[in-house]
Amino acid sequence: MSERTPRLDLPFLMPAQAQKHVTVNEALDRLDILVQAAVLSRALGDQPDTPSEGDGYILPSNATGADWSTRPLGTLMVFHEGVWTAIPPWAGLGVYVRDEGVSLVHDGAGWGPLHDQIRQLDHQQGLGVGAASDAYNRVVIKSSGVLMTAEESGTGDLRLAMNKAGSAATASLLFQSDWSGRAEIGLAGEDSLTVKVSEDGNTWREAMRVVPLDGEIRVEGLSVRSDRLTLTRSLTPASASAPGQVGQMGWDSDHVYVCVAPDQWRRAALADW
DSSP states (O other), X not given: OOSBOTTTOOBOOOTTOSOHXXXXXXXXXXXXXXXXXXXXXXXXXXXXXXXXTTOEEEOOTTOBSXXXXXXXXXXXXXXXXXXXXXXXXXXXXXXXXXXXXXXXXXXXXXXXXXXXXXXXXXXXXXXXXXXOOOSSOSEEEOOSOOOOOOOTTSOSOOOOOOOOSSTTSEEEEEEEETTEEEEEEEXXXXXXEEEEEESSSSSEEEEEEEOTXXXXXXXXXXXXXXXXXXXXXXXXXXXXXXXXXXXXXXXOSSEEEEEEETTEEEEEEOOOO
8 A cells, every 4th residue: 555645645644653643744734835836936046045934936947055956947845844845746736926926837847827738718608808708798808909810830811700690690890989889891681791880879871782692882872883883863953053072973864963163063964865
């Protein structure tokens, strides 16, 4: 039978053992060091002259001092009852470093930040960065900026895909001001790409539409295709001096109108062809 536990190296009580309290206290001391372990620093290389009870350190390279200099890089050193206790780390041992505010974990070869060990998170119910996620907003990010960049070792491409369940569903980007919608771009309840705007977040106006069948672009009052430009709304200026902007065009059943200067219109009569 082994006299010590295989992982934390705690001593077992032996049959008919005398002074059992010594063994129990040794195990409790070791547990006090290892459970929720914390050290003051991993950068201090000079063994302190007057350490306090319970002070702990992770040894850097070339540590100095009577007790530290004989121990290898990465050893966990804890001052207890007037002596330094050395604990060789093993894969999976975790320690909080107080002067850095970082949690480390040993991988069997060396210490590294805990977050470097978290390489994959699958099937999480929510993720909040700077804020809390909820049942609807599964991912929430509260930040002044969000950066996405392509992998250097990959193709150099970066593509963000948003997939909706069907034609009647929505996949869009919604832009808000003080939590009130002002613009929406995407496939909103259909498969045509639309740009919609709102002044108050309640009443929305379609500013642009791209039809997937032929790529036609429709802007309010205007339709553009590769083979044609269409003014979809008629416009009849009230007079030659009606309000207008240079280049503005209009039409009705009798004339085509062009604004040639601010509030100055010209027209050409339409004839049968």
